Amino acid sequence: MKLKTILMSTAAAGVMLGGATVAVNSASHGMAPCEGCADEMTIVSWGGAYSKSQLKAYHEPYSEATGVKIINDESSAEAVAKLRAMKEANNVTWDVVDVVAADAIRLCDEGLAEPINPDTDLADAPDGTKASEDFGDMLVSECFIPQIVYSTTFGYRTDVAEWNGKVPDDICDIFDLEGFPGKRSLEKRPINNLEWALLCDGVAKDEVYDVLGTPEGVQKALDKLATIKDNVVWWSAGAETPQLLADGEVVIGSTYNGRLFSVIEEQKQPVAMLWDAQVFDLDGWIIPAGLSEERKKRAMHYIKFATDTQRLADQAKYISYGPARASSAPLVGQHADLGIDMAPHMPTDPENAKNTFLYNYEFWADNRDDINEKFQAWLAQ
Amino acid sequence: MAEAAAQGTNSVLTTHDGQPLKVSLARALRREKIRALLLIAPLLIFILISFILPIADMLFRSVENKIVADTLPRTVVELRDWDPDSGAAPGEEVFAALYEDLKVAVAAREHTKLGSRLNYSQPGVSSLFRKSGRRIKQMEEGNYKEQFLEIDEDWGKVEIWTTIKRLSPAITDSYFLASVDAERGVDGIQRKPENERIYVLLFARTIFLSLVITVSCILLGYPIAYLLANLPVRTSNMLMILVLLPFWTSLLVRTSAWKVLLQQQGVINDVLVWIGLIDNAGRLVMINNMTGTIIAMTHILLPFMILPLYSVMKTISPTYVRAAKSMGATDWTTFWKIYFPNTIPGIGAGSILVFILAIGYYITPELVGGTSGVFISNRIAYHISSSLNWGLAAALGTILLVLVLALYWVYDRIVGIDNVKLG
Numbered sequence: 106m107k108l109k110t111i112l113m114s115t116a117a118a119g120v121m122l123g124g125a126t127v128a129v130n131s132a133s134h135g136m137a138p139c140e141g142c143a144d145e146m147t148i149v150s151w152g153g154a155y156s157k158s159q160l161k162a163y164h165e166p167y168s169e170a171t172g173v174k175i176i177n178d179e180s181s182a183e184a185v186a187k188l189r190a191m192k193e194a195n196n197v198t199w200d201v202v203d204v205v206a207a208d209a210i211r212l213c214d215e216g217l218a219e220p221i222n223p224d225t226d227l228a229d230a231p232d233g234t235k236a237s238e239d240f241g242d243m244l245v246s247e248c249f250i251p252q253i254v255y256s257t258t259f260g261y262r263t264d265v266a267e268w269n270g271k272v273p274d275d276i277c278d279i280f281d282l283e284g285f286p287g288k289r290s291l292e293k294r295p296i297n298n299l300e301w302a303l304l305c306d307g308v309a310k311d312e313v314y315d316v317l318g319t320p321e322g323v324q325k326a327l328d329k330l331a332t333i334k335d336n337v338v339w340w341s342a343g344a345e346t347p348q349l350l351a352d353g354e355v356v357i358g359s360t361y362n363g364r365l366f367s368v369i370e371e372q373k374q375p376v377a378m379l380w381d382a383q384v385f386d387l388d389g390w391i392i393p394a395g396l397s398e399e400r401k402k403r404a405m406h407y408i409k410f411a412t413d414t415q416r417l418a419d420q421a422k423y424i425s426y427g428p429a430r431a432s433s434a435p436l437v438g439q440h441a442d443l444g445i446d447m448a449p450h451m452p453t454d455p456e457n458a459k460n461t462f463l464y465n466y467e468f469w470a471d472n473r474d475d476i477n478e479k480f481q482a483w484l485a486q
Numbered sequence: 487m488a489e490a491a492a493q494g495t496n497s498v499l500t501t502h503d504g505q506p507l508k509v510s511l512a513r514a515l516r517r518e519k520i521r522a523l524l525l526i527a528p529l530l531i532f533i534l535i536s537f538i539l540p541i542a543d544m545l546f547r548s549v550e551n552k553i554v555a556d557t558l559p560r561t562v563v564e565l566r567d568w569d570p571d572s573g574a575a576p577g578e579e580v581f582a583a584l585y586e587d588l589k590v591a592v593a594a595r596e597h598t599k600l601g602s603r604l605n606y607s608q609p610g611v612s613s614l615f616r617k618s619g620r621r622i623k624q625m626e627e628g629n630y631k632e633q634f635l636e637i638d639e640d641w642g643k644v645e646i647w648t649t650i651k652r653l654s655p656a657i658t659d660s661y662f663l664a665s666v667d668a669e670r671g672v673d674g675i676q677r678k679p680e681n682e683r684i685y686v687l688l689f690a691r692t693i694f695l696s697l698v699i700t701v702s703c704i705l706l707g708y709p710i711a712y713l714l715a716n717l718p719v720r721t722s723n724m725l726m727i728l729v730l731l732p733f734w735t736s737l738l739v740r741t742s743a744w745k746v747l748l749q750q751q752g753v754i755n756d757v758l759v760w761i762g763l764i765d766n767a768g769r770l771v772m773i774n775n776m777t778g779t780i781i782a783m784t785h786i787l788l789p790f791m792i793l794p795l796y797s798v799m800k801t802i803s804p805t806y807v808r809a810a811k812s813m814g815a816t817d818w819t820t821f822w823k824i825y826f827p828n829t830i831p832g833i834g835a836g837s838i839l840v841f842i843l844a845i846g847y848y849i850t851p852e853l854v855g856g857t858s859g860v861f862i863s864n865r866i867a868y869h870i871s872s873s874l875n876w877g878l879a880a881a882l883g884t885i886l887l888v889l890v891l892a893l894y895w896v897y898d899r900i901v902g903i904d905n906v907k908l909g
Contacts, residue, residue: 183871186874216596327681338856354749482681482682482683483681484857485857
């Protein structure tokens with residue numbers, strides 16, 4: 106797995122260098138001026154701590170260097186539908202949009218995103234490595250430039266009396282109501298849940314998607330989930346599991362690792378991470394199709410800046426997601442406010458990534474509609 | 487008139503400028519009508535453009551299916567001669583047409599869009615089209631079938647071609663079939679397998695829960711409206727503010743507040759445990775299920791019941807009740823025979839408001855309904871914003887609209903819409 110090797114190097118190298126400070130001006134990172142570009146742009150992202158990390162690492166330095174006014178929109182959750190509606194109305198008002206990889210593939214399929222050529226449109230690594238090689242396997246769609254690797258994984262409360270001092274250390278503890286009684290929270294969608302269910306139903310890791318590709322396999326996974334269905338609270342927004350854990354409403358639950366980082370490190374709640382069988386996923390930029398020439402130029406100019414090696418490493422100072430470029434890994438330093446090393450909190454840290462699960466984009470692009478219907482029908486019954 | 491008299495008796499009545507009176511009257515009336523129409527024209531045009539046309543457009547998506555014939559025009563024509571029951575994939579001429587069509591589609595980046603559309607009916611088509619689109623440039627002339635099978639053996643599958651052939655017409659019923667848990671199988675229309683049925687259940691649940699919510703609003707709202715209408719102004723104003731305050735608070739805030747109150751580690755459970763009514767292990771589950779939806783939505787929709795009831799009760803003269811009592815009626819008889827019938831128009835107005843609003847709710851059920859308390863609107867919202875299956879969303883929306891209109895008609899037959907009073 107090439108992807109994995111890139112990821113592993115992130116954390117290992119990150120420990121050695123503290124946060125190297127970067128002087129930001131147009132000259133220092135050799136940004137060519139933008140000819141005939143729009144002087145205002147709308148960037149869409151997820152909001153919350155994630156948007157803040159982008160503001161600090163990308164937007165502020167970029168505005169400072171170019172004088173461009175950046176308008177922030179927080180509609181990434183509905184980005185795909187909104188972009189489609191904008192295109193139908195022939196009025197695209199967004200310039201750069203942050204989406205997860207699966208949505209990027211979908212937008213590319215629908216002709217709603219511009220193809221981007223990494224080698225001509227993006228910055229090379231400082232040592233001259235071509236961008237296409239630097240990003241490697243993470244370029245899962247021709248319209249998509251990844252920024253971060255995040256993972257969906259579990260957090261659990263550390264003060265559950267009924268567990269008699271035991272803590273979950275295996276993904277299958279989720280399904281063990283005897284040893285770890287209490288409510289769980291899982292995402293209200295089949296993706297990840299079905300894979301975990303099959304893993305804990307005795308399916309080997311490399312056969313999960315073969316099994317899931319058959320109707321019997323889907324049923325098998327749902328039957329496994331049915332064993333804990335009465336003890337599950339289903340979430341649809343990333344903020345829900347941290348809240349449920351903090352309230353004591355659930356004792357263990359899945360969410361994005363960065364959300365758990367903020368519950369544990371910033372809010373000091375009695376919660377710990379269960380990294381076993383965490384599922385890696387990517388999040389990054391697309392440029393909507395149908396922009397005017399000058400806006401498109403501006404968007405391209407911004408992307409080239411925001412996805413260079415240093416910028417991606419800078420983002421890790423504000424949030425615990427791993428940069429998607431191999432060359433950014435050695436530059437990851439400490440958290441800007443807490444002053445702790447970020448490397449051990451990265452999903453890609455060797456300690457945390459002993460057992461990871463790779464998400465199969467192709468499989469879900471094909472089977473999402475069908476399996477989703479089955480999953481929702483199963484939920485409603 | 488004088489002229490008419492002078493002309494003799496057999497002529498029509500005319501005005502003083504010689505026009506027949508009938509024509510003149512019609513013209514005057516027409517002018518009146520045009521003036522009235524001009525006065526409402528701004529609103530009418532606004533509603534037409536911003537409301538009726540978009541809705542009509544959205545409803546049309548539930549049957550519109552031009553994408554297949556537009557993207558694969560030659561293939562669709564060639565497929566007419568192919569019989570799906572033959573059990574074999576189509577021949578070379580169909581693949582040759584497919585090659586020509588795909589070449590054009592790939593240049594316009596339309597093939598993946600078609601792939602996503604067909605994928606709703608046939609899982610796997612999406613990547614088949616994406617993959618074939620990438621490889622089409624390297625294809626050589628002749629032997630197209632062989633080359634396509636080389637790209638992916640799925641091109642030899644009868645199901646793929648059956649799906650393409652079935653979805654060739656510009657109008658499709660597949661979305662409507664899907665919204666009632668049916669599909670076109672080998673032997674005509676059939677119900678989907680047991681584990682894929684969801685929409686009929688959700689429609690039924692939506693209507694049932696909306697009725698339950700309406701009834702709880704009547705039970706809770708009636709006494710409050712009565713108090714509002716009959717207490718002295720100072721007190722009733724205070725109460726009115728208490729009714730309106732939540733009404734002006736954001737829906738999300740109120741729903742989240744119910745979360746804090748109802749959850750197992752929430753305020754209500756904590757209080758019950760503290761006073762010893764339940765023990766710690768037996769905390770009540772009042773949220774993320776049907777109960778949560780009923781409680782939160784009843785609370786949110788209560789003002790819509792109270793306000794019409796109050797305005798109707800305000801107009802009931804107290805002399806009726808006094809007259810009944812003076813003739814010896816008991817309190818109950820007075821209420822049931824005199825007061826209550828007078829409030830029926832208010833109940834009617836409140837019920838229809840609450841019921842129709844409830845049917846379309848999705849934010850509240852999404853947040854507090856868990857899995858057993860979600861409505862059909864949640865699936866419509868999901869298909870609009872996540873799965874992008876707008877055709878299915880439009881079909882579900884159309885069915886919901888027709889259901890509401892049918893219920894409205896039934897309501898009109900039973901209660902009579904003219905009896906609804908908002909004050």
